[in-house]
Amino acid sequence: MSEAILSIRDLTVEIPTRHGILRPVDGISYDIGRGEVLGIVGESGAGKSMAGNAVIGLLSPPARIAKGEIHVGGTRIDHLKGDAMRRLRGKEIGMVFQDPLTSLNPLLRIGDQLTETILAHLDVSRSEAEKRAVAALDEVGIPGARERINSYPHEFSGGMRQRVVIALALCAEPSLIIADEPTTALDVSVQAQIIALLKSLCRNRGTAVMLITHDMGVIAEAADRVAVMYAGKLAELGPVRDVLTTPRHPYTDGLMGSTPLASRGKARLHQIPGAMPRLDALPSGCAFHPRCPYAQDKCSADPGPDLADGNGAACWFPLPHDAKVA
């Protein structure tokens, strides 16, 4: 990746508690290039959203970045505080949240929410900002943008509201978008539209996208590369086709096996035994070893190997093996 928009190195997020320090994100590294969509998948609590919040500087205390570096557009941002960080939010890094029904302030017209965002970041007049607000709504496919600008959020459907949210995230033209489960709260029929919209807008502008989701279908549809997270660590990282068709980490393999596919017919879905360990009770060595069908002694002693040049699987005994369990 010659031109990385987002570059994360050894990022570690810690939450100090009475029972010791928890690490919801533990030493992850990846790059996202211009116009690239990196899908981040994993179970709930794997640290996907926490990593996204760390990048945009919205970790809720006491969670904090303990180690590592975050670079956006070549500038280091992980140590920025207060107003310096605020200027980057929206301007360099946009964010789309999960639930469009609750992401918009119910008491303000969407036009006002758009113009205030534009005015916060761009040096333009109010009338110019209003013009851009209409253009932004138009761009995300809201019909009659000029009139709808005066509507309140409750006057839109869920899918339309997510379009408004995307317009808000993109209106100051950030170079990176963090989309945190952008389709989870939507109807299935609307999901594909929203993903297609997000993808085409970012491709046209060259915006890098960090697409956080637990939906393998969304990943397959939208992502260029995919990062699989497990218990705060990267399990596997690679081009989406490779990871989805020939997973190398046993966890990814299990995850793929438990995704319903039309091609697989009515066969019983595979289930990964057990549950992801709690952060305060991580097993020694590779965190996945108690649930791994291929685990050996080494796995409980040493944490998985680092990902070689940001690709591959953090596993001592990557697939394929002779015997397929799933």
Place this chain on the structure above:
Amino acid sequence: MLAFIIQRIAQSALVLLVVGLVAFSMFSFVGDPIDNMLGQERTQADIDRLRGQLGLDQPFPVQYVKFLGNAVQGNFGISYRQGRPVADILLERAPATLELAAVSGFLAIFMGIGLGVFTAIRREGFAANAIMSLSLIGVSLPTFLIGILLIYLFSVELGWLPSFGRGETVRVGGWTTGFLTESGLKALILPSITLGLYQMTLIMRLVRSEMLEVLRQDYIRFARARGLRERAVNFRHALKNTLVPVITVTGLQLGSIIAFAIITETVFQWPGVGLLFINAIQFVDIPVMAAYLMLISVMFVGINLIVDLLYFSIDPRLRADRTKAH
């Protein structure tokens, strides 16, 4: 919208009719005013003459309708004790109470909201915690005790401020004001703090808890993620969303500031309608009591009507629901 206003005004009229009935029934059921008005050496002829003069010999419904008709025209009869029209006495006393209530209400609303927002935003800070602890005094100490403590400290010990009365007043048209003289302003300080303290702390604690609730909402996170300034997030986005419940309580509290000025006026010998009412009770001056009751209920009903209308201007969702419902 218009239908709603008409509906609410009709309800208000009904409430006033009922209060009018209660106020009026005092004439018949709370002792015989004639006893008080004529001295020990009265004759039956005197009693009958006065009874006829005051219309007290007519049947109850006739008296009630007469009473209502007069009340609508602002005629509440003649004070049994002072022998002057009640309306005149009330008008004479009203400026004192209204000025006191206005200063207290202003103090309660602005200090209450300001401190509430402050303690919510800096909820970990020392100052915020100190304010919260002190506010317990305002909520839990009875008004008369606060008044007496203030008098003891600032009038008796320090001698800075007067302990009773309105100070010098200036007549502006039919209105006597204490705002224009130094002694008048000085005299306002202690009573208005006494009267407004409870309301201020109540509003403050309410604003704080509502703010804390709102600050957790997704749209606040999204507003931050769009890089809006903290001030815009806190006041434009968060505070506005706390206002509906705050206005409800504030409206009722403003009503009670006027209604319960009685205690403060008694402690500070403030020549307002509250003191008038207390004296009226001691002398069973029923026309004054009835008029006071009506006056207070008109204020409460009026404030409630304003509160209902404010909901509409703040929350667009209510407007939509109403239009659909009608």
